Amino acid sequence: MKKKILIFVTLLAFFGLTLAGCSNDKKSVAQEANTTDTWSSIKKRGRVIIGLDDTFVPMGFREKNGKLVGYDIDLAKAVFKQYGIKADFQPIDWNMKETELRNRTIDLIWNGYTITPARKKQLMFSRPYMANRQVLVTKTKDNITSFKGMKGKTLGAQISFSGASLLDEHPAMLKNYIKNKTPVLYDSFNNTLMDLDDKRIQGLLIDSVYAGYYISKEKDPSSYRVTRGGFTGEDFAAGMRKGDKTLKKKVDQGLQHLANTGELQQINKKWFGNSNNSLIKPEK
Missing domain, CATH: 3.40.190.10 (Periplasmic binding protein-like II)
Known part of the structure; x- marks a missing residue:
């Protein structure tokens, strides 16, 4: 009987340690997302991974030939081109977007992504670049x-x-x-x-x-x-981990540079004609 009790207690201790380990792993993932600045890693590999829903016309979607196109595709490419970084786009389950970001399978959510108070608690946003009303x-x-x-x-x-x-x-x-x-x-x-x-x-x-x-x-x-x-209405912005303060700075500066050079206006006209929902104006 004592032997059975000893085995039972041992198993409880084992499972307790296992659960504690899982909890700590989850905590460490969240802590890492909130504190780690990954810009140097992104710069070193020369590409940034952007998560999106590839059915969202006109922000990011597939043409009949399968090519990925859209307003946000052009915008993100133009921003990271300034830093010599290639923008790679990863279709994801949109319901899992924040989890994908936290787990570092993607670096950014950039796909007509609306700023909300609830999302601000989980991640950090770039400056808003488009108003949707x-x-x-x-x-x-x-x-x-x-x-x-x-x-x-x-x-x-x-x-x-x-x-x-x-x-x-x-x-x-x-x-x-x-x-x-x-x-x-x-x-x-x-x-x-x-x-x-x-x-x-x-x-x-x-x-x-x-x-x-x-x-x-x-x-x-x-x-x-x-x-x-x-x-x-709602404002669109790129979402990123809270620890990625340099990435936010680079995206914000890149968007402003596109506005100053007129390239942002060209992208707007390509996708929306004379309709202008841009929230970023050229600096005087």
Whole structure:
């Protein structure tokens, strides 16, 4: 009996040490992410690994031939080119992005990544470089220049975007003006533009990033008007480990340099035409 008790106690001690070791390993990974500056390692290997969701049009996505393209792809490449570093892009499970960053399988999250208070607790952000807001898209010839101009008119909104929920949260801004106080919901931006062209709807509430990209691909972008209202939005930035203070400094400086030289404006125009959501202006 005593022998069995001794074996049982030994096993408990073993498992206790094992669990403690696992806990310490997790703690050390988190501590390392918060305290280690990896810029010298990145510089030495000559490449930085950027995690992304490769289905996010137009920030980072695959063309039909499989080539990875997008606004953030061009922007990140241009930033690290200044330092002689190659930007490698690693598609990841977007739900695991912070874990991938903490475990150092990637160096950055750069893919239309929204700054939020919860995320700030886990990681560090670069300076915000793009604003994404809910905007009203109308036909220029209809001369609708404000949300109030939609009074009695039919509004379209996308099911999977935040526009529909914002209408309910702030009805006085737009919802109370539109016909029946109810939008027509769509699952495709292309379908909404077609209905807007065919006058089935007179306005569309949509993310400014999507609006700028898709309108720029139309035959006559000037036939559409984009009106900003009072809806709050979100800012995009690159996310990195809290210990990577040098990396943050380099990314921030690189973004400002692109704005100063005009290259940032060129990238914006390539992907969004005359629509400009950039938060970084050239220094005077």
